[in-house]
Amino acid sequence: MQRRDFMKAVALGSAFCAKPMWATEQRGEEKMNFVFILADDAGWRDLGCYGSEFYETPHIDRLAREGMRFTQAYAAAPVCSPTRASIMTGKYPARMATTDWFGAPQPDTVHRFGGMRHKPLLPAPYEEQMPLDEVTIAEALLDGGYRTFFAGKWHLGGEGHFPEDQGFEINKGGYHRGSPHSYFAPYQNPKLEDGPDGEYLPERLARECADFIDGVDDDPFLLFFSFYLPHTPLRAPEHLVEKYEEKARQVQHDGPEFIPEGEREARQVQNHAVYAAMIEAMDTAVGTVLDALERQGLADNTAVIFMSDNGGLSTSEGSPTSNVPLRAGKGWLYEGGIRVPMIVKWPGVAAPGSECDHPVTSTDFYPTMLEMAGLEKRPEQHCDAVSFAPLLRGESLPDNRPLFWHYPHYGNQGGAPGAVIRQGPWKLIKFYEDNRVELYNLDDDIGEQNNLAPTMPEKRDALLAMLQEWQREVNARFPTPNPDAAS
Numbered sequence: 321m322q323r324r325d326f327m328k329a330v331a332l333g334s335a336f337c338a339k340p341m342w343a344t345e346q347r348g349e350e351k352m353n354f355v356f357i358l359a360d361d362a363g364w365r366d367l368g369c370y371g372s373e374f375y376e377t378p379h380i381d382r383l384a385r386e387g388m389r390f391t392q393a394y395a396a397a398p399v400c401s402p403t404r405a406s407i408m409t410g411k412y413p414a415r416m417a418t419t420d421w422f423g424a425p426q427p428d429t430v431h432r433f434g435g436m437r438h439k440p441l442l443p444a445p446y447e448e449q450m451p452l453d454e455v456t457i458a459e460a461l462l463d464g465g466y467r468t469f470f471a472g473k474w475h476l477g478g479e480g481h482f483p484e485d486q487g488f489e490i491n492k493g494g495y496h497r498g499s500p501h502s503y504f505a506p507y508q509n510p511k512l513e514d515g516p517d518g519e520y521l522p523e524r525l526a527r528e529c530a531d532f533i534d535g536v537d538d539d540p541f542l543l544f545f546s547f548y549l550p551h552t553p554l555r556a557p558e559h560l561v562e563k564y565e566e567k568a569r570q571v572q573h574d575g576p577e578f579i580p581e582g583e584r585e586a587r588q589v590q591n592h593a594v595y596a597a598m599i600e601a602m603d604t605a606v607g608t609v610l611d612a613l614e615r616q617g618l619a620d621n622t623a624v625i626f627m628s629d630n631g632g633l634s635t636s637e638g639s640p641t642s643n644v645p646l647r648a649g650k651g652w653l654y655e656g657g658i659r660v661p662m663i664v665k666w667p668g669v670a671a672p673g674s675e676c677d678h679p680v681t682s683t684d685f686y687p688t689m690l691e692m693a694g695l696e697k698r699p700e701q702h703c704d705a706v707s708f709a710p711l712l713r714g715e716s717l718p719d720n721r722p723l724f725w726h727y728p729h730y731g732n733q734g735g736a737p738g739a740v741i742r743q744g745p746w747k748l749i750k751f752y753e754d755n756r757v758e759l760y761n762l763d764d765d766i767g768e769q770n771n772l773a774p775t776m777p778e779k780r781d782a783l784l785a786m787l788q789e790w791q792r793e794v795n796a797r798f799p800t801p802n803p804d805a806a807s
Contacts, residue, residue, distance in 0.1 A: 363632020387665030410702025458487030651731025
């Protein structure tokens, strides 16, 4: 795949950095450890610390009290694989052409997907594996003397492209699938030995993480705990489901439970018992890992990151959660599909219980973690990223940095091919089916209900020009007319 002109990327990144590379304050010669916890499909309001009154997440809420909670954090795509690749590489999915979930329709296979075969456009072709020539954050930390451990969902390629091929010394459960054969043992997972029948997958993966922490010795480490849940299939231990079935009976909601969203309907209330049980199970697993850090005396020297790979599923496959006040959900370019919960605990640096409303995106973890580790940055690799370490230190970053999304595909959840630019409070969406443009001021209209494109043509055209220039720069691929489209 063609590479970018790196000099432009370096200049852009330098313009946004508040200071030269800062060396992390550390105790003696100790390096900062990292625990990166990635949820699968957890929505922006799926945690107590983000306003959910139905789901119970005491351990993640505790993490928020101990670290910084980001209110405008974004996944690089409205679906999983592209975002996961962006975290690993520090690059936008469009630059690597990893723009859809791996296994999604290609232009020549769309006929196999009944709901998409007669759409107006054929999806853009995309790469179905994260390229091996990318230097992942795991490889960068491994080069810096870190131990590296992965547990859970990978979904970034098949044989030869697994976690152990991309910088992780140990892999527990990560392979090509994006959802498990079963959430209960036997798992039928070639990268995870089965436990006793009925064992629940998140509990098992949490124990694998805790065992790694218990035996890590004195080496600095990266532990990447990548949940399979709350992704479908919707399955949870029966006692938790029963708990939330009772709780759901007490939910009071004014207004409809669903409202139209395109050709779909979007859930407006959080009351799905099985999904709630999965969220609690995820939270309990997070608690297992946090407890292991405390038990080994590592909590004060370990940065803990929590994020989701895209917005909550609200318009398909049971529509189990609501992202209100955000619009739509997974698979859509509206805020419900790309704005996600994000918490960073950096002991001794990020103020406990602090909040940050500066927009950041999933590419940005790469240089941030290198800075936190006191390692040299790799601007030629993380060329679409900006370190947000200054924000964690209570400092500021320029607020005019544009963020970009390019999703030239139809989402299983009803979303249509399009692209986005966000700069400051302004968000522009370009839809490819009819070349429709929508413009929103997110400060005033977080629910994206008031399209300002017809009344603010100068702002619309300026943002559209920036978006198109960026697409040319990254050599973005576009959908094409579908000859089999329904007339």
